[in-house]
Every structure is written in structure tokens, then in C-alpha cells.
Amino acid sequence: MSDPLRIGVAGLGRAFTLMLPTLRADPRVKLVAGTDPRPEAGALLAREFGARIHADVAALCADPEVEVVYVATPHQMHAEHVRLAAAAGKHALVEKPMAINLAQCQAMVDAARAAHTQLIIGHSHSFDLPYLKARAIVERGRLGAVRMVNAQYYTDFLYRPRRPEELDTAQGGGVIFSQAAHQIDIVRLLCGGRAVSVRAQTGAWDPARPTEGAYAALISFTDGVFATVVYSGYGAYDGDELAGWVGESGHPKNPDAYTSGRAKLAALSDAAAEAQAKAARNFGGAAYVPGAAPPHHQHFGHVVVCCERGDIRPGPAAVVSYGAAGRISEALPAPAVPRREVIDELWAAVREGVAPLHDGAWSLATLEVCLAILESARTGREVPLHHQVAPQPVRLA
Ligand SMILES: NC(=O)c1ccc[n+]([C@@H]2O[C@H](COP(=O)([O-])OP(=O)(O)OC[C@H]3O[C@@H](n4cnc5c(N)ncnc54)[C@H](O)[C@@H]3O)[C@@H](O)[C@H]2O)c1
Structure with missing residues (x-):
């Protein structure tokens, strides 16, 4: 193995804490620097990793040791932080969603292209092994072409502590930007990427949290393929029941503790207290x-892929196919490194020059579908899509 990829982190918040088990465990990466306006986060990063702490993202990007900037700042900042990384000649791994509008996404693609740097958008749950494996089964062709995909997930997304902008759709708040970004990425991967149009409805049912908490969409793809996606973040029914009580992050889950988040939230006095509660749970915070590391693979709810000669159901412990040969369950090895698929793709792109699946063009197309869900719900019309691309073939380690 050549030298580990030297990572500088912009934003030491919730997304970073979820990526941290990966960054700790995978020998192909080394965390060398970071920046965050919360001094307690920088102090802990310096203590735990001996990382250099910079005053801002521009200084992080200028650090000669940093090779890849992991952009884990709020969505509305992604475009500017990728611009800074590319201007400094640094590769960027950017949290989902790529940005909050297509002009920002295009600027990010252009900046990386001009700088000859890699731009990978992730983690999104379409990196999770169950979906990559399902896509690989499709590519193998035994079950024939994909005809239809159904994806559904029910979570308590809306009742976790949030920053105010996370509850304001105009600033990228709500489940379309944060959760459809995962679900659409998975469905596009399984259906071959090239969506043609979207017809959708959204729900914003809680006046105290006035952004979309739910959606349902019918997505048409080329060759007559279609998908339905359904999501509710209103925290009543728990979709992890259909994943054997394995949560989104791959950890076993207590079904009876599910609604406690709502009760904790109700005890917070106002938006500032809620934002503080979120920050306190983040890296270096008081809570x-x-x-x-989780014992199972991460996942994003119940997904069924219907093909010409059978169906495929990816799950956190196995991918099951149902066809003429009967029911075949392919157990997934426990993840030695959680989310290692993100590092597989980053490593292959930066060290081996392999075109990444989750590149800028791919992720711009996912955001286009997300924005079309909002537009279709607003106008009551089917929305045509113009920026769709096919995925690179899946490379399983
Ligand atoms: N892939 C996943 O599973 C996942 C999970 C959560 C969040 N996310 C994504 O990660 C991004 C961040 O969301 P979050 O929930 O972690 O938010 P967060 O508020 O928990 O964390 C954001 C962090 O960025 C810091 N920050 C703010 N401005 C900054 C700046 N100018 N420079 C450097 N740091 C700055 C904040 O202090 C905070 O620590 C979002 O785009 C979100 O969609 C992805």
C-alpha cells in the first residue's frame, strides 16, 4: 500500500462523528488537520489525532500536508468549501446532499475539473454494501434487467435536535435535501441512473417544524423502468422493524426507546436551545x-428490486434474491471497517485514477431528482429531468 490519504476535515459536527469510526479504522486514511468554529471540537481533534487545527477552511486547504478535504459543513456551505479546496489543488470528499441548487453543483463540478482534482459526494447510503451488492447482482444479469424498485423508510428524522436552517426548506432544510439525497441515490443506482421524470407529493405536517417531513414520488427511468420512493420522518412507526431492528447506522436497536427523541426535544425551550443541544452531542461537545463500530452494515430502509426473472432485497446482514433457483440469501461479512466503501472509492480515485461512481455529475443528477420532488409537489405536475447519467460499474472489494 502506498502512503495513506492525508485528510483535512472541514466541519467537526454530526456527519464527522458518523464518519469517525471509518477514519479511525481504515489504514488507507490519516486524519492530519481540521477546522470548526467550535473551539472544543478543534481541541479534541488535536488531542486525539495530533491534528493541526486551522482558523478556517481556506487555511485548512492551504495546509501542504492536506491531500483530501472532507467537507462536512452544513449543505449551504459545500459549494464554497469545494471551491476553496479545488483552488488549492485538493481533492474533495463532500457530505450529501452535494449542495442546495444545481448552479452550486455545476460550479463544484467545474472547479474540480479545472483543478484536475477528484470530487466525490459521500457518504450517501448508496455506498452501503447491501446496495452495491444488489447492483452487482443486477450487473451480473442472472435475474435480467431491472423493471421496478420500491424504497420506503420511516424514521424520527424531524424530531432529532436541529439547527434552525435544517427546518427551513429554502436553506436546504427538511427531508428532501437530507434524506431523499440518500434514497434517490440508492434508487438511481439500482435503476441505472437515468431518470426521466418525477411526479411527487410532499408533507409538512407539523407547524412547529415547518419543513417537509415526508414525501412520496414516482420516478420514471429510461427503458420503461420505474421506482416509487416513500419516506416519513415523523417518528411514529419505525422502519427499522423491517430490517430486523438494525438501525440506519448498523447498530441493533431497542424498539421501545424509539419515541424518546420527541420527549427530549419537547423539553428544549426554543430554537437556540435546540441548536445548542445538537452541537453539544457533536465532537468535543459536553454530551x-x-x-x-457497528456489527451490521448501514442501510436506508426497505428496498425491493424487481427484475425480469426475479426480485432482490438488500438488507443490513444479507442480500436475498428470489428467482427460478429459489430464495438465495448471500450473507454479508460483518463490516471490519464501517463505511469502508467510501474509502474504497476515494482511494481508487485518488491513488489509482479510477473514475468514481459518486462523482460530481452523478450527485448533481441525484440533487436534480430531489429538487424535482419539491417542484412536482408545488406545481402538481410531472417534472422532466435533464441532467441524468448512468453509474460507473460497481467495484466490490
Ligand atoms: N452521511 C450521513 O450519514 C450524514 C449524517 C449527518 C449529516 N450529514 C451531512 O453533513 C453535513 C453537516 O451536517 P451535520 O448534521 O453534521 O451538521 P452539524 O451542525 O452537526 O455539523 C456541522 C459542523 O460544521 C461546523 N461549521 C459551521 N460552519 C463552518 C465553517 N465555516 N467552517 C468549518 N466548520 C463549520 C459547525 O460548527 C459544526 O460542528 C450536511 O450536509 C448533512 O446533510 C450526512
Whole structure:
């Protein structure tokens, strides 16, 4: 193995804490620097990793040791932080969603192209092994072409502590930007990427949290393929029941603790207290608890892929196919490194020059579908899509 990829982190918040078990465990990456306006986060990063702490993202990007900037700042900042990384000649791994509008996404693609740097958008749950494996089964062709995909997930997304802009759709708030970004990425991967149009409805049912908490969409793809996606973040039914009580992050889940988030939220007096509660749980914060490595793969709810000669159901412990040969369950090995698929793709792109699946063009197309869900719900019309691309073939380690 050549030298590990030297990572500088912009934004030491929730997304970073979820990526931290990966960054700790994968020998192909080394965390060398970071920046965050919260001094307690920088102090802990310096203590734990001996990382250099910079005053801002521009200084992080200028650090000669930093090779890849992991952009884990709020969505509305992604475009500017990728611009800074590319201007400094640094590769960028950017949290989903790529940005909050297509002009920002295009600027990010252009900046990386001009700088000859890699731009990878992730983690999104379409990196998770169950979906990559399902896509690989499709590519193998035994079950024939994909005809239809159904994806559904029910979570408590809306009742976790949020920053005010996370509850304001105009600033990228709500489940379309944060959660459809995962679900659409998965469905596009399984259906071959090239969506043609979207017809959708959205729900914003809680006046105290006035952004979309739910949606349902019918997505048409080329060759007559279609998909339905359904999501509710209103925290009543728990979609992890259909994943054997394995949560989104791959940890076993207590079904009876599910609604406690709502009760904790109700005890917070106002938006500032809620934002503080979120920050306190983040890296270096007073309520920060380091995440343990999960025993199962991460997932994003119940997904069924219908092909010409059978169906495929990816799950956190196995991918099951149903066809003429009967029911075949392919167990997934426990993840030695959680989310290692993100590092597989980053490593292959930066060290081996392999075109990444989740590049800028791919992720711009996912955001286009997300924005079309909002537009279709607003106008009551089917929305045509113009920026769709096919995925690169899946490379399984
Ligand atoms: N892939 C996943 O599973 C996942 C999970 C959560 C969040 N996310 C994504 O990660 C991004 C961040 O969301 P979050 O929930 O972590 O938010 P957060 O508020 O928990 O964290 C954001 C962090 O960025 C810091 N920050 C703010 N401005 C900054 C700046 N100018 N420079 C450097 N740091 C700055 C904040 O202090 C905070 O620590 C979003 O785009 C979100 O969609 C992805």
C-alpha cells in the first residue's frame, strides 16, 4: 500500500462523528488537520489525532500536508468549501446532499475539473454494501434487467435536535435535501441512473417544524423502468422493524426507546436551545459520546428490486434474491471497517485514477431528482429531468 490519504476535515459536527469510526479504522486514511468554529471540537481533534487545527477552511486547504478535504459543513456551505479546496489543488470528499441548487453543483463540478482534482459526494447510503451488492447482482444479469424498485423508510428524522436552517426548506432544510439525497441515490443506482421524470407529493405536517417531513414520488427511468420512493420522518412507526431492528447506522436497536427523541426535544425551550443541544452531542461537545463500530452494515430502509426473472432485497446482514433457483440469501461479512466503501472509492480515485461512481455529475443528477420532488409537489405536475447519467460499474472489494 502506498502512503495513506492525508485528510483535512472541514466541519467537526454530526456527519464527522458518523464518519469517525471509518477514519479511525481504515489504514488507507490519516486524519492530519481540521477546522470548526467550535473551539472544543478543534481541541479534541488535536488531542486525539495530533491534528493541526486551522482558523478556517481556506487555511485548512492551504495546509501542504492536506491531500483530501472532507467537507462536512452544513449543505449551504459545500459549494464554497469545494471551491476553496479545488483552488488549492485538493481533492474533495463532500457530505450529501452535494449542495442546495444545481448552479452550486455545476460550479463544484467545474472547479474540480479545472483543478484536475477528484470530487466525490459521500457518504450517501448508496455506498452501503447491501446496495452495491444488489447492483452487482443486477450487473451480473442472472435475474435480467431491472423493471421496478420500491424504497420506503420511516424514521424520527424531524424530531432529532436541529439547527434552525435544517427546518427551513429554502436553506436546504427538511427531508428532501437530507434524506431523499440518500434514497434517490440508492434508487438511481439500482435503476441505472437515468431518470426521466418525477411526479411527487410532499408533507409538512407539523407547524412547529415547518419543513417537509415526508414525501412520496414516482420516478420514471429510461427503458420503461420505474421506482416509487416513500419516506416519513415523523417518528411514529419505525422502519427499522423491517430490517430486523438494525438501525440506519448498523447498530441493533431497542424498539421501545424509539419515541424518546420527541420527549427530549419537547423539553428544549426554543430554537437556540435546540441548536445548542445538537452541537453539544457533536465532537468535543459536553454530551459527545464516541460512536462504536457497528456489527451490521448501514442501510436506508426497505428496498425491493424487481427484475425480469426475479426480485432482490438488500438488507443490513444479507442480500436475498428470489428467482427460478429459489430464495438465495448471500450473507454479508460483518463490516471490519464501517463505511469502508467510501474509502474504497476515494482511494481508487485518488491513488489509482479510477473514475468514481459518486462523482460530481452523478450527485448533481441525484440533487436534480430531489429538487424535482419539491417542484412536482408545488406545481402538481410531472417534472422532466435533464441532467441524468448512468453509474460507473460497481467495484466490490
Ligand atoms: N452521511 C450521513 O450519514 C450524514 C449524517 C449527518 C449529516 N450529514 C451531512 O453533513 C453535513 C453537516 O451536517 P451535520 O448534521 O453534521 O451538521 P452539524 O451542525 O452537526 O455539523 C456541522 C459542523 O460544521 C461546523 N461549521 C459551521 N460552519 C463552518 C465553517 N465555516 N467552517 C468549518 N466548520 C463549520 C459547525 O460548527 C459544526 O460542528 C450536511 O450536509 C448533512 O446533510 C450526512
